[in-house]
Amino acid sequence: MSKKILIVGGGLAGTIIANGVCRHIGAQLRKGDVSITMLGTSDTHMYQPGLLYIPFGKIREQELFRPQRKVLDKRVIFHIDPAKHIDVEAKKVTCESGKVHSYDYLVLATGSRIMPQNIPGLAEGAHWLYDLEGARKMRDALDKFEGGKIVVNVNAPHKCPVAPLEITFMLKDYLQGKGLWDKTEITYTYPIGRLHALEPVAEWAKPAMDEAGIKYETFFNTKSVDPAAKTISSEEGVTLNYDFLVTIPPHNGAEVITASNLGAGGWVPTNKTKLLREGSTDVFVCGDTTNIPISKAGSTAHFEADTVIDNLVSLLTEGRWARDYDGKVFCFVETGMSTGTYVWFNYSTPPNPGAPSQMIHWFKLAYNRLYWLSARGLL
Amino acid sequence: MSERTTIDARGAFCPGPLMELIAALKLMQIGDEVEILSTDKGTANDVPEWTAKVGHETVAVTDKGDHWSVVVKKAK
Numbered sequence: 001m002s003k004k005i006l007i008v009g010g011g012l013a014g015t016i017i018a019n020g021v022c023r024h025i026g027a028q029l030r031k032g033d034v035s036i037t038m039l040g041t042s043d044t045h046m047y048q049p050g051l052l053y054i055p056f057g058k059i060r061e062q063e064l065f066r067p068q069r070k071v072l073d074k075r076v077i078f079h080i081d082p083a084k085h086i087d088v089e090a091k092k093v094t095c096e097s098g099k100v101h102s103y104d105y106l107v108l109a110t111g112s113r114i115m116p117q118n119i120p121g122l123a124e125g126a127h128w129l130y131d132l133e134g135a136r137k138m139r140d141a142l143d144k145f146e147g148g149k150i151v152v153n154v155n156a157p158h159k160c161p162v163a164p165l166e167i168t169f170m171l172k173d174y175l176q177g178k179g180l181w182d183k184t185e186i187t188y189t190y191p192i193g194r195l196h197a198l199e200p201v202a203e204w205a206k207p208a209m210d211e212a213g214i215k216y217e218t219f220f221n222t223k224s225v226d227p228a229a230k231t232i233s234s235e236e237g238v239t240l241n242y243d244f245l246v247t248i249p250p251h252n253g254a255e256v257i258t259a260s261n262l263g264a265g266g267w268v269p270t271n272k273t274k275l276l277r278e279g280s281t282d283v284f285v286c287g288d289t290t291n292i293p294i295s296k297a298g299s300t301a302h303f304e305a306d307t308v309i310d311n312l313v314s315l316l317t318e319g320r321w322a323r324d325y326d327g328k329v330f331c332f333v334e335t336g337m338s339t340g341t342y343v344w345f346n347y348s349t350p351p352n353p354g355a356p357s358q359m360i361h362w363f364k365l366a367y368n369r370l371y372w373l374s375a376r377g378l379l
Numbered sequence: 380m381s382e383r384t385t386i387d388a389r390g391a392f393c394p395g396p397l398m399e400l401i402a403a404l405k406l407m408q409i410g411d412e413v414e415i416l417s418t419d420k421g422t423a424n425d426v427p428e429w430t431a432k433v434g435h436e437t438v439a440v441t442d443k444g445d446h447w448s449v450v451v452k453k454a455k
Contacts, residue, residue: 118405157402161393191401193425197394219432221401236432250405265406272387293391293399329393347390 003034003316006093006101008083008256009109010040010068012048012375013287013301017107019377020309022073025316029075034316037077037103039095045071046132047371049298052166052334054135055142056174059368061132071375083110086260088283105282105312108268109305110254112159112288112296118250119155125227126153126247129167141244142174147183148243151232155222155250156191159288159296162343164188164248165196165205166334171246172212173337187240189220189232198351201333201343208335222247251296253289267291272347273324275308284308295329302374303328309377332364340364381410389418389446396422397429400451404435407453412438414450423447 005021007014018038028034045068053059072078081095086108093101114130116123127138150171154164168188175181188195188209194202195209195216209216221235225245233239252258253266262268262277269278270290277283286308287301294300307325314322327347333356334340340361345351354360373379386403388396396417403413415422426449427437438450 156398156405157394192395192397193428197398198392199421219429221433235434250402265402293386293388293394293396295393327390345392351392 002032003104004102005034005036005105005107005312006103007036007038007107007109008086008093009107009111009254009287009289010038010042010045010072010078011109011111011287011301012298013111013289013305014038014040014107014109015045015068015071015375016302016305016377017109017284017286017308017312018076019071019073019375020305021312022075023377024309024313026075028316035077036075037079037101038072039083039093039101040068040078040080041082043068043080045375047368049160049371050368051129051132051135052163052170053368054132055127055129055138056170056337057139058337063368064132066372066375071372073376083256084259086256086262088262088277088280091282103282105284105315107308107312108257108262108277108283108285108289109287109301110257110266110289112251112253112266114249115252116247116249118252119222119224121225121227122222122247122249125225125230125232126245126249128247128249130159130249138246145175145180145244147180148185149241150184150186150244150246151240151242152186152188152246152248153220153222153232154188154190154248157296158248158251160331161197161295161297162201162331162333164190165201167246167248168214169208169212169336170334172214177337185215187215187217187242189217189222189234189240191219191221193218198343198345198353200351200353204341204353251288257289263291272327274321275304275311275325284312294327295331297329297331299328299330303330332360332367334361334364381408381412383412383414383450385414385416387416388422389416391417395419396449397425400426400449401429404451404453409453409455412450412452414448416443416446416448418446420447422449426451
């Protein structure tokens, strides 16, 4: 009897898993002992971290996209038919088309989505770069910006935890390059009592912002934005004026997760080392979709996906568990337009970012191209 | 009926216990409680400081030996 692997979601996590499993079980796929099916929402695969460069005109849009079919191993059965309901008891997934897929192993890799509409006035008053449309609008608005007060506003939860700092420092370099820095004031707001969730990164960011002349407001959880008055107010009682508002919007998980009662907010309760849905032995959860208290980031999805691949392959071919996820995360941090650093950590090793350098910035630029090897499961 | 959720943020460096708490409270109803478990000593101070600023209630802070437990009630 053929074993069916069903992957819901065609982002980085789902794609790496699909391709990675294919590479390890070629013989079983040839014999028809195993099939791998992916349910995606789009025929296009986007390199999401590349959006960071769009507002600054530092990357061509076409570099962010590849046809999903070409990114996927040919042996993966790919449907552009979003999942509408997931029934983990009956082991069936119903798609928007009405088609029903059964499975032996399910991988939930449905990702996260921005929810600026969750905060009154935010969608109308702010710019963001977390989707292509938003990044384009921000690029066009920055082109017309002639100086004034910029607020970079960070909301929880959000993916890519270093992006807020990257945006802030890149904005400063961008405006300096345009000769507008003397006419500009940037204020960075952050939900907790320091400038970044990672304490060593916060310790680096504070003197860097002080030196750059960037202001900051901590313990700032956005309550509302008044686009007409151009003010943003926090739950903590602070109101800031702005001429140009950049937000890191709050995120939720996918609607299909909440609609299927698999997790509040679209985040699936997940064992943090097994990457199995709590209460399931045949449902893996990977990437932003989990509720694990860990960074929602591409690298998290990547390292989790490697673990899921090893375990799926081992379960299918040897009937045993291969290994646990150790919580590894690795993030590049762009510290301006020409320097960068990186940070890595896992469940037992705290982060310890090094000094920014041009070399690491170049490596990040190289990774922007190498990403496609990651998605193919080769890197 | 109010509910209690537990977030096990022990060993979690990023986004960390307070960010997890803030995100969790957004999904809860007024009167619900969330217990956050943390190995970060700062949590025992950071969470009560933030709840006092924003108007939620810190119900309990307990030293469990190898970690801290902080219980917060959503008040608004």
